[in-house]
Amino acid sequence: SYDLTQPPSVSVSPGQTASITCSGDKLGDKNVCWYQQEPGQSPVLVIFQDNKRPSGIPERFSASNSGNTATLTISGTQATDEADYYCQAWDSRIVVFGGGTKLTVL
Amino acid sequence: QVQLQESGPGLVKPSETLSLTCTVSGYSITTYYWSWVRQPPGKGLEWIGYIYYTGSTTYNPSLKSRTTISVDTSENQFSLKLRSVTAADTAVYYCARLSQTGTQDSWGRGTLVTVSS
Numbered sequence: 001s002y003d004l005t006q007p008p009s010v011s012v013s014p015g016q017t018a019s020i021t022c023s024g025d026k027l028g029d030k031n032v033c034w035y036q037q038e039p040g041q042s043p044v045l046v047i048f049q050d051n052k053r054p055s056g057i058p059e060r061f062s063a064s065n066s067g068n069t070a071t072l073t074i075s076g077t078q079a080t081d082e083a084d085y086y087c088q089a090w091d092s093r094i095v096v097f098g099g100g101t102k103l104t105v106l
Numbered sequence: 107q108v109q110l111q112e113s114g115p116g117l118v119k120p121s122e123t124l125s126l127t128c129t130v131s132g133y134s135i136t137t138y139y140w141s142w143v144r145q146p147p148g149k150g151l152e153w154i155g156y157i158y159y160t161g162s163t164t165y166n167p168s169l170k171s172r173t174t175i176s177v178d179t180s181e182n183q184f185s186l187k188l189r190s191v192t193a194a195d196t197a198v199y200y201c202a203r204l205s206q207t208g209t210q211d212s213w214g215r216g217t218l219v220t221v222s223s
Contacts, residue, residue, distance in 0.1 A: 001167065031208045035151075042200060042216055043143075043151065048209040086151050090208025093164060095141065095153035 002091045004098035011104045018074040020101045022087030025068060031090040032070040034063055037100075038083045046085075047072060079105050108133035110201050110214035118195075118221050124188040128201030128214060135159055135177065139204040140184045142175060144197040145216075152197075156204050157184055191221045 004024045012018035022032065032050050035043035046057050050065040060075045074081055082105045087098040114126035128140065141156040155165035157175045165173050169188070177184040188195060198218050202210040 033209050035210075037151075042213040043210075044213075045209065045211050048205075048211065049207055054211065088151075088208070088210070093208075094166075095143075095156070095204070095208060095210075097143075097151045097153060100150040 002089065002094070002096050004087055004089055004096055006085075006087060006098040006101045008099070009102045009104065011106055012074075012077045013106055014079060015076055018077045018081070018103055018105075020072045020074075020085050020087075020103065022070040022072075022089075022098045023068055024089060024096075024098075027068050027070055027089060028066045030065075032063070032065045033088045033090075034061075034070075034072045035086045035088065036081075036083045037086065043086065074103075077103075077105055081105060108203055108212045110203065110212060112199060112201050112214045112217040114217060114219070116218060116220060118191055118219060119223050120192055120221055121190055124186070124191050124195060124199075124219055124221070126186045126199055126201075126217065126219070128184050128186075130182045130184075130203075133203070135179055135182045135184065139206070140177070141202045141204040141210055142186045143200045143202060143210070143213075144195075145200070146194075146197045154186065154188075154199075193221050195219070196221045 034047035037043045047063040136159040139156045142154040172189045174187045198216040200216045201214045203212040
């Protein structure tokens with residue numbers, strides 16, 4: 001089975017840049033999405049097809065995917081960005097989620 | 107604007123079958139794929155499977171033997187059945203719209219299913 005690895009937690013100060021990584025074998029060859037999930041809420045798509053933002057998602061959210069690592073970057077992090085973030089790969093038409101990263105804005 | 111709503115019993119006994127339905131509104135179910143995802147309390151997301159309106163399905167290998175997803179195009183709904191449940195199947199179950207590039211762009215609010223006698 002295909003596995004994706006995320007750090008359990010990342011901390012960032014308000015206004016700084018947060019980076020959340022997602023690692024998997026040849027991940028750069030696959031489509032990667034990122035979801036934001038606030039407590040008690042459904043996941044929300046923030047990045048699709050490696051680096052595209054859905055309408056309504058702030059420009060401070062960006063992402064890249066190359067080699068074995070995809071990275072979600074949040075520039076000028078705000079307190080409202082504190083949430084769990086999940087990467088997801090599309091591997092041979094199978095959906096695979098990473099374990100999730102809790103982003104804390106200190 | 108597409109909306110998805112999960113429905114079904116919130117309590118299921120061990121060894122029985124969990125059954126949920128997702129009603130899609132604002133969008134025809136005859137395009138896109140339609141997915142089920144679950145999240146045990148305090149844990150991460152786990153993909154269960156998806157279906158196309160033709161009835162073609164793809165399942166998570168770890169759940170395949172117990173899972174059936176079906177579609178009712180006349181009602182614009184799709185459903186999940188998970189057999190022989192145990193406490194480990196207690197989770198919030200979400201339905202979502204899935205594109206051909208693997209993007210789940212719209213999600214239901216989720217429904218908590220507890221497996222307990």
